[in-house]
Amino acid sequence: MDMKDQGSEDTIVGLKKMCLGLQSSDRKIRKEAYISIEKYLRSHSELSNQELRNIFSETYMYTLNGLRDKTESVREQAIEFVKFLIIDKLPINDYYLSYVFPLLVERIGSVELIEESEEIRLQMVKLLDAIITKYSNTNQLKPFLNDSVIILAEAVKDKFPLMKELSCRLILKLANALPRDFHCQAGNLIKPVLSCFGHQRYKIRVESIKAIGEIVMHCDHNGLNEVVGPLAERLFDQIPIVRQTVGQVAARWLLEYRDRYSFFHKILPLLLTGLNDEVVETRNEAAELWEQVGLQFQKENEKDLKDELDYLIDLPKYYPENIIRPNLGCRTLVKRNVSKLASALSRELMSWQEDVRVRCSQLLCAIVLHAEDGITQNLQSLLPAMYSAARDDDNRVVDNIIQASQLLGYFVRYNVWSDLIIPVIEDGAHYGHLIVLSGLVKGSPKEYIADFVEDISRVLAEDSICNSRKDKYQKEMIKCVEILSEKNSHGTNNSTGYYLFKIIVTTVALKHPNNETEISDSVFDSLRTGLKLETNQELWMLYTGRLLDRINKNPKLWTTVTDQACIFLTILSQSEEAFGLNLQSIHDILENVLDLECDAEMRLKTFYVLATSFEKKDLIFKRAKDLTKFLENLIQDIFVPSLVWRPGASAEAIRTMAAACLQHALMPSPEVDLFSDDTLRPVTEKLLPLLISLLEDASYRSRQIAIECLAFLKTLCCKKDMWNVDDLIKIYPEILKRLDDPTEKVRFSALRNLPIFLNSVPVEFKKANYRAHHELIIDTLLTHFDDDNEDVQNMVYDTLQEVAIINKKELLHKIDRHKPLLRNKKGCDKILESLEVLKIEEIE
Missing domain, CATH: 1.25.10.10 (Leucine-rich Repeat Variant)
Structure with missing residues (x-):
């Protein structure tokens, strides 16, 4: 045995002795043992890969078992040691991972909660994070893809928020670490990640959306079908960054998803809704991403779009000035999918959920803007939903419906939408119909709609349509009049002015109490301007006679709540100079309305209004014949x-x-x-x-x-x-x-x-032969001249002055005779003085 082998053997022996501390019953000793082993290995930086492998083989049964230790502090130290050993010390080798992953799966990858400490579970996930980072894009990590997915599938469902957030980020990292293999297990993560979509912490929702975006990129079409619904619900999130993240994910799918052409109709709403988001940053980002998608689609379909790219480069005539027209790719992409989008929109616009209606109305605006005249075939399904949404209690929905209606009015010609909306209004209109109609008319260029203003006005002027006492309906009817007045280019040459005048007068006559401020005399201004008249009185003079003839139907049956009666009383009180031009028509109606057999309350009210009108005789009879x-x-x-x-x-x-x-x-x-x-x-x-x-x-x-x-x-x-x-x-x-x-x-x-x-x-x-009358007058007045009320005395004095002119002699006689009997001697003296002056004047 050479010196190197001897040294390695000594190291192993020394480490084994240290490992004996890991078996102690004292938790402090076990914890210290981990610290000592880590310190020892850090001090021996010269160990070769083989030596490290030998050390791991001899000690793993002691060191890794600490992950199961009953003491939390020991388990925590054991995780720190394992992280040091696997990440910092040992070289990349799946041999080591084969011992670590089973423990991680055991502790945090099972359905049953084994590791009770939230902090320890988080440390274990961080250990997994470090392993994936180190082994990213290596063959050594492939065998552990299944274990990683098992661990992450449970970790994202953990109650500890930090676990959820880190696990979602780790899914992204795992997908990037094994890009060719992740698809094998990606589907198993969909439901666990979707469970985070509704978490109260917005950061978790954001990370889960990013994770699901990555998962779908590696799944088959079933994965996208499963997530697109929950992802669409996140468009209703109150936190802007969550909605932005949805748009980012959708944009990536539209750009990179391999089967995106089959799923454009499902992905498009996720991004298009952001174009009308209430937050500027969200709108701007969605617009940038959407433009990229359109340009890529345009490039991919360049041959099909060649003619439009070459020749249709100018903006259409009268294109809305405040709107930037989307690029050709964006428009084409929406047009090709508009039929599928429209049917879903029609359903969701009438959803019972307020947020759903808001986002769908935003999406409707985007679709109409992009589809342009391609929306025509879908109007029959869209318009009923728009009528309903226009009556929404949420003003955001109503505003979006108005915007969409105006865009429809611009892109779709009158003869198309009129055949759909006019019959519906004739059958029984509510104010939702009027909101959409006013939007369609307002959006239509004057050049195209002017010839049809009379037709629309005629319909709205029908008694069954304009005679309404509902407050919101009246407001929208007046808005229709204002817009139709703007679009009228024929002046007083046709009946448009009369129809609109009739609508205004009827609405004013039947005005709801809530509309006292909104509907006033100023409502005539827009019509006067549209007809190029100088004063509102010219309107009354032009059309009052025709309106009187129209309402003169069985006046004897009128009551104070009869529509025609209210209109007639309005004409009496407001027509002014037009009153004198229609004396015969007014008399004919008055003669019937004020008949002794007619409704008493109606007669009373008519007399009152007529009396008020007579106060302005100089005005109402100015042009009278x-x-x-x-x-x-x-x-x-x-x-x-x-x-x-x-x-x-x-x-x-x-x-x-x-x-x-x-x-x-x-x-x-x-x-x-x-x-x-x-x-x-x-x-x-x-x-x-x-x-x-x-x-x-x-x-x-x-x-x-x-x-x-x-x-x-x-x-x-x-x-x-x-x-x-x-x-x-x-x-x-x-x-x-x-x-x-x-x-x-x-x-x-x-x-x-x-x-x-x-x-x-x-x-x-x-003359003297009327002296008896003179005496009666004087005697009566002198009687009241003694009244206690000074005002009465003064008025009697004034009257006696007139009597003096009639018969001064008799008045003097009576005063002299009655003065001793009267208390008002001062008044008598005053009269005598005035009579004396009168006498002097007569002498002169």
Whole structure:
């Protein structure tokens, strides 16, 4: 035996003695033994490979058994020693691995939990990691592929998060270490790795997605079919890096998977969804990866795409400015698979899961953008799903549906999509239909859609479609009007303006309370602009008459909730100058609506709206023709019957409102001559008895309004020199009676208006033969002149000033006679002073 062999033998003997410590019952001694052996071997760096093999052969039964030690600290030290021995000391040789792997499989590769310590299990996986790293791309690792897969399959299912994360990374390393052999066992890792997809730690989800991406690259098509569904669910992950990882994996498959042409339709959604992700970084990365995929596909199919590459290089006309057109490879790839993608999208857009609907709506936008006119054949299945998704509670889904609709409108011509959506709307529309329709119209270039705007407007203007009281439906209907107005290029030369006007007025009339701010008078602005008119009033003047004819259907049957009634009242209140241009049509409807046999509430509301309109007489009658005839017919056919007394609370309320409406109608206007000379007298003779009768009405408001109406009527008659003594004698006694009315408001109204009746009286009334009337007036006024209310005293004083002009002598006589009996002596003196001034003026 030479010196070298002797030295090797001595080393082995020495190590065996140290190994005796590994058999001690004291755990500290066992742990120290591992430390001593490692220290000893580190100090003998000159040992040859053969010597190391001999040492391993003689000591492995002692050293490796420490992996089973009952003490955790000893097992930990044993793993450190084995890692040092296998990785740092021993050369690459499958001989050593054949002793280590069975122990690893035993401890962490069985279904039953053998190694209870999480930290020890993690150390063992790290040992496996170090082995795979050292033996990567060597034949010595091949025999242990099965054991490695067994260990990793259990390790990824471990409850310890760090174990899962490291195991997923180790799968990638193992696949790269044995690229030609990994496919034999790759399939066994799919289900264990998929179990990590739902882990609460996003880092584990990311690593598991990367691992599954690698596994599928080495599997047959069954592997891809198994993982594509769970991988698609990760597109709904709240963490952006997880979604980005899905896109990276999908891009790799699209570029490198050997049978990718058969699975494009399954892989494409995984990457295309990222193009519309809410995170900018995710969108940008997905766009870059997708462009690479398209360019590669374009290169691989260069012969088939040669004509398009050579000639179709310019952007299509009117291509959306804010969108970059995908390259030809990307577009072709989607077009060839769009039928398979569309059917799945149609199902998932109506999923009960919110996240699924969001991602599918994002994917829809990407598919429409790439498929362009190739989407045409799939519209029949896509549109119903879009109608439903457009009503989603999640605004992200709705926004994506709108975007997709606009893209469809650009790429697909009107005659194609109109045949699908218009019949559906006619059968019974909801606001989802309108959202999609407005998107289609908005996306269509004006040059192509302008000739069809009238057809669309005609459909939407049908009563069954536009007469809706639903808040969201109304909002979308107005949006449709705005977009159709923008696309209209024919101005007022066709019926488009009328149809859109009808829709707006109907929507305003039936407005839902939630839409008070959204739907206001400004909704007419877009239509006015589209028709190139200067003011909204021009709209009313153009189309009010036609709309009145349209709604004039059985007005006697209307109630306050009847659609046509609401539209009519809206016209009365908002038409302004157009009111005067359609007096006959308005009268015809009013005559029926305000018939005594019609709904009481409807009559009440109509009188109220009409009274409000009459407040703007200067405006509504500005362009009126035959105004006198309209007012005469209105008074004769409507006001006269409505002012006749009838029993009941409803009749009383209607009587009051009719009187209020008449009051506004009779109110003199500086700009409008309400009655001609021929008609005012007959009107006066019909109204006087009714108004005088109304002064005795149970409703104080009716009595008060009757006084105002009589005052206005007197003013109108005086203006045309038609006020006579008989009229005055009929009215003033009744007004004097109201000075004793139980309601203060009525008394004050009588006192305010009495000077009007006593002003400019007919000359004949001043004669002596009417002295009895003068005495009645003076006696009554002097009685109220003593009222405690100072305001009453002042108003009586004003009235007495008018009486002085009629018969000053009698007034002086009465004051002198009543002064001693009156408390208001100060007021009497004031009147006498004013009469004295009047006397002086008369002398002068």
